[in-house]
Amino acid sequence: MVSVVLPELGEGIKKAVVACWHCKIGDKVSAEDDIVEVVTDKATFNVPAGTSGIIQKIVVSEGREANIGDCLAIIEG
Amino acid sequence: MSYCHFKDLGIIDYQEAYLIQKRHVEDVLKGEPQTILLCEHSTVLTMGRMARKDHILVSEDKILRQGIQIHWIDRGGDITLHSPGQLVIYPILNLNFSRRDLHDYLRKLEEVAIDLLKRFGIVANRFSPASSEAAKTGVWMGEKKIVSMGIGVRRWVTFHGLAINVNTDLKLFQWIKPCGLDVEMTSMAAIKGREVNLDDVKKTVKKSFEQVFGLEF
Numbered sequence: 001m002v003s004v005v006l007p008e009l010g011e012g013i014k015k016a017v018v019a020c021w022h023c024k025i026g027d028k029v030s031a032e033d034d035i036v037e038v039v040t041d042k043a044t045f046n047v048p049a050g051t052s053g054i055i056q057k058i059v060v061s062e063g064r065e066a067n068i069g070d071c072l073a074i075i076e077g
Numbered sequence: 078m079s080y081c082h083f084k085d086l087g088i089i090d091y092q093e094a095y096l097i098q099k100r101h102v103e104d105v106l107k108g109e110p111q112t113i114l115l116c117e118h119s120t121v122l123t124m125g126r127m128a129r130k131d132h133i134l135v136s137e138d139k140i141l142r143q144g145i146q147i148h149w150i151d152r153g154g155d156i157t158l159h160s161p162g163q164l165v166i167y168p169i170l171n172l173n174f175s176r177r178d179l180h181d182y183l184r185k186l187e188e189v190a191i192d193l194l195k196r197f198g199i200v201a202n203r204f205s206p207a208s209s210e211a212a213k214t215g216v217w218m219g220e221k222k223i224v225s226m227g228i229g230v231r232r233w234v235t236f237h238g239l240a241i242n243v244n245t246d247l248k249l250f251q252w253i254k255p256c257g258l259d260v261e262m263t264s265m266a267a268i269k270g271r272e273v274n275l276d277d278v279k280k281t282v283k284k285s286f287e288q289v290f291g292l293e294f
Contacts (some may be wrong), residue, residue, distance in 0.1 A: 010178030019126045019151075034231060039126040042153040042214045043179040044229045 003071040004049045006038065009045055013069045016040040018060045027055045029075065036072055053077040078109065079174050081292040083283055086116035088161060091123065091148055093207050098236045101169040103218075105234045113286060114167040115279055119160035120249060121184070122147045125154035125227045132156040132254040140252065152237035154214070154227030155257035162244035162264075164278055169291070172233040183214055183226060185289050186239050190216045190224040192285040193241070199223075199268055215256065221263035225256055241265070 006016060016038035016053035023035045035055070057074040060066045086094060087088075094116050119196050120131065122145065130156060133140065133147070140147060159165055171181060191283045194201045194216070199243050201223055204213040216224035226239045242264035250262040265273045 002139065008182045010182075013180060015127075032232075035152060037126075039153050040179060041127065042125075042183055042227050044126055044151055044153050046229075046231045048232060054232075 001056065002053065002075045004035065004047065004054055004075060005065045006068050006072055007047065008068055008072050009038075009040060009043075013040055013068065015038045016045065017064050017065050018062050018072070019044060020062055021058060022046075023055050025055050025058060029053065029055060038066070047072065049075060051075055051077055065070060078291070079171075079292055081113040081170070081271070081286070081294055082110050083294050084114050085279060086114055088117045088119065091121045091146065091159065092120050094118065094165075094167070095148075095150070096097060098167050098169060102231055102236050105171050106168055106232060111171055111292070112169045113282070113292075114169065115282060116165050116167070117161050117163060117275075118165060120145050120158070120160040122156060122158055122203045122253065124149045124156050125150075125281070126259065127154055128156045128255065132257050133252065135252045136255060141228050148216050150237075152229045154225075154226040155255075155262050156253050157225045157227065157240060157255060158249055158253055159240060160245055160249055162242075162246065162266075162275070164241045164275060164282070165238070166241070166282060167238045168235055168286070170235045172230070172235060175290070177233050179228070179230060182230075182235065183228065186226055186228075187214070187216055188240060188289045189282075189285045190241060193281050194223070194265070194287050196281050197265060197269070197273065197278070199265060218263050218268060221261045222255065223259075223265070223268075242267075242276050243275055243280070 053075040
């Protein structure tokens, strides 16, 4: 199992809000697929799966805040 | 220096321009050159991810009756309005070539706008002295906003961008709470006291991007 974490988005950016999930539990994803869009005030950022597999768990739901490095989802390879 | 294409889409439907942006993002991800798209839109309201419906200050019916569309879109920021006379710039840039930093990119876009305005004798600033923390993005003339910004990023390739009020009909902004703020908008024409040649502004965009991003066209 692999955790998809909120990546570094830039200097001084400590957190972002999950705007929308592009996938749901049970979906098959490829490493380069964008699985979730996060937003930090004036910018949206699409987070790729980073690994191929099945979405097993969505940890942060839409509208909730996450810190950089937090686990957003779990993928089973 | 990083090579970049430059395309003027003229006056174009909002959704059509959005699809063109998305195609260019795919191209850049495949290794094609970066592109800066310029255009004007017929009057349209766009709602970024931070937008709230009550930031439209007139009834939605009134807006729709005038044939004005409202688009909820995948950029950061709140509500904005596009209209003829406003220059919209969509840079499709690969930040993997420079710095993978959302805020650094936003600051550079502000620099582009400040540099451009300066070339027309307008001295603008990064934020209004009276503005709140949230209002710091964009470019201001005192407490009036002249440039609005909101971006999207996919695998560090950028889309959406900035809107510079050149000859925009500023009365239209009374319909909305621009960027979710109690703020008055201004334009290059309002500052100069006369209409500004949009083609001259378009030519200057290239110079400002060369200056700030070190791009080669």
